[in-house]
Amino acid sequence: MKRATSISVFLIGFVMLFVVAACNNSTDKKVSDASDSLKASKDTTAPQKTSKDTSTVKSTQETATIKTTDIADKPVVKLYNFYITNRCAACIAIEEATTKTLNTYFATEVKQGRIKRQILNVDDDANKTVSEKYQVFGSGLIITRVFKGKETTADLTGAGFKYAKNKEEKFIELLKKQISDYLN
Amino acid sequence: MKKLAILLFTISLSFQGMAQSKGDTIISNDTAKLKLKVLYFHVTNRCNTCRSIEAAVRKTIKENFQSELDSGIVALYVINCELPENKVISQKYDAYGATLAVTKMFGGKEATEDLTNFAFSKIHDEDIFINDLKIKITELLK
Numbered sequence: 001m002k003r004a005t006s007i008s009v010f011l012i013g014f015v016m017l018f019v020v021a022a023c024n025n026s027t028d029k030k031v032s033d034a035s036d037s038l039k040a041s042k043d044t045t046a047p048q049k050t051s052k053d054t055s056t057v058k059s060t061q062e063t064a065t066i067k068t069t070d071i072a073d074k075p076v077v078k079l080y081n082f083y084i085t086n087r088c089a090a091c092i093a094i095e096e097a098t099t100k101t102l103n104t105y106f107a108t109e110v111k112q113g114r115i116k117r118q119i120l121n122v123d124d125d126a127n128k129t130v131s132e133k134y135q136v137f138g139s140g141l142i143i144t145r146v147f148k149g150k151e152t153t154a155d156l157t158g159a160g161f162k163y164a165k166n167k168e169e170k171f172i173e174l175l176k177k178q179i180s181d182y183l184n
Numbered sequence: 185m186k187k188l189a190i191l192l193f194t195i196s197l198s199f200q201g202m203a204q205s206k207g208d209t210i211i212s213n214d215t216a217k218l219k220l221k222v223l224y225f226h227v228t229n230r231c232n233t234c235r236s237i238e239a240a241v242r243k244t245i246k247e248n249f250q251s252e253l254d255s256g257i258v259a260l261y262v263i264n265c266e267l268p269e270n271k272v273i274s275q276k277y278d279a280y281g282a283t284l285a286v287t288k289m290f291g292g293k294e295a296t297e298d299l300t301n302f303a304f305s306k307i308h309d310e311d312i313f314i315n316d317l318k319i320k321i322t323e324l325l326k
Binding site: 086166 | 227229230231232233234265266278279280281282298300301302303
C-alpha cells in the first residue's frame, strides 16, 4: 500500500515537473518571438547600398499570404534613423523609442513591408547619398511617405531630441501619429 | 574619522552641484525693455552637435545682438533641463531635451517658436545657422 502511494506521489511530481517545464518553454518562445521581431526590423534597416531594394522583395516573399497588389495600392512609409559615430544618449534614445513604436503599434505593417526602416551612420561613405538626399549631416529622424512615385517627407529630429530621452511617451505619440498619417 | 569622511563626501557633492549649475546662463538685463528671449536647453551628457548649437547661438547673439542683450531688449537663456532647479522653466517651454526656442514678449504675454528642427538640420554649416537665426531674431524684434 505504502509502495503504491509513493509511486503515485512520484508520478504526480513527475507530471508537475513536466508541466512547469512546458510553461517555461512557452515563455522562452515569447521572448524569442519578441527578439525576432526586433531583429527583423533591424534587418530591414541594416546599412544598405543595394539592400534597400532587396529588403522589399525579401519581406514581400516572407509574407506570401499577403496580396502584393494590396500593398502596391497603398503608401509605403520609410523611416531613417541617422546617427554619427560618437553617439550621445539622446540619439540612442531616439533609435530605441522608434524601435518601441514600431514593435508596439506597427508590427503588422513592418512585416507587410509597408513600413521600412533603416538605421544609418552618416559618417559612413556608403550612406552619403541617402543622408545628402534628406540633408541630414548628424543625428536625425526622417519619415518619408512614398505613394505612386511621389515622396513626402517629415523631419522629426527636433521632436526626437526634445522628448525621446526624458519624455519618451510624448515622442512615441508624435511618431505614431506621423506614421499613421503617412500610412493613409 | 567617520564624521570627516561624511563631511568630505557632502562637500564634494556640493561642489558637483555647483559645477552643474555653473554651466547655466541667464542674461536678462531689463525685464521692462524685454522683447525677445532666446532659449537653449540641453541635457547633462551632451554630444558635440548639442555643444555646437549652443556655441552658434552665443555667437549669433554676440556678433549681431550684443547691444540688445546689454540693454535688456534680448535675453539669453542656456539651461540644463535635467537639473531639478530648472524643472519649472523647462516644463514651461516644453523642453525635456535639447531644445532651441525663441519667445516674443508682447503686452505681458509670450509667444514661443520652437527652432529645434532648424538647429539640428542647419548646425552642420555654422555660417548658415548664424545667418538664418539672425534673420529670425531680427524679424521678431520688429
